[in-house]
Amino acid sequence: MDRFSRPAYxxxxxxxxxxxxxxxxxxxxLFTTSATTGLVxxxxxxxxxxxxxxxxxxxxxxxxxxxxxxxxxxxxxPVRWYDPQPHPENPDLASTFPHHYHExxxxxxxxxxxxxxxxxxxxxxxxxxxCVELGKVCFPTE
Numbered sequence: 001m002d003r004f005s006r007p008a009y010x011x012x013x014x015x016x017x018x019x020x021x022x023x024x025x026x027x028x029x030l031f032t033t034s035a036t037t038g039l040v041x042x043x044x045x046x047x048x049x050x051x052x053x054x055x056x057x058x059x060x061x062x063x064x065x066x067x068x069x070x071x072x073x074x075x076x077x078p079v080r081w082y083d084p085q086p087h088p089e090n091p092d093l094a095s096t097f098p099h100h101y102h103e104x105x106x107x108x109x110x111x112x113x114x115x116x117x118x119x120x121x122x123x124x125x126x127x128x129x130x131c132v133e134l135g136k137v138c139f140p141t142e
Contacts, residue, residue, distance in 0.1 A: 003063035022046050022132045036061040048135030050074050065119045
């Protein structure tokens with residue numbers, strides 16, 4: 001889905017548990033901040049125990065994400081976070097520049113490319129898939 005509309009994005013936000021069986025609940029809401037911008041805030045809880053905190057600044061007229069922050073937690077502890085802060089000094093991140101995620105060990109400095117994360121399409125489908133896979137890898141017996 002390139003360049004999304006407000007109705008399409010609201011439908012995605014408000015039907016996550018119905019569309020994705022791995023989602024236990026969602027508190028995501030889109031708040032209008034001006035005639036052309038909105039803020040998406042809230043969290044998505046997964047059956048695997050992970051929680052995704054979402055904060056997006058959206059351009060509602062162009063259907064794009066202006067800025068975002070995504071944090072994945074387990075029992076209030078950071079497991080991964082995504083951000084678009086550029087790190088041109090790190091050639092390993094070039095494939096998805098400036099989009100990347102942080103993960104342990106040394107979560108602040110351990111950065112990885114974030115395929116599927118960007119500004120021109122909803123990131124939630126990719127984030128949900130990542131959280132499901134992360135749960136399988138990090139917490140396989142639960």
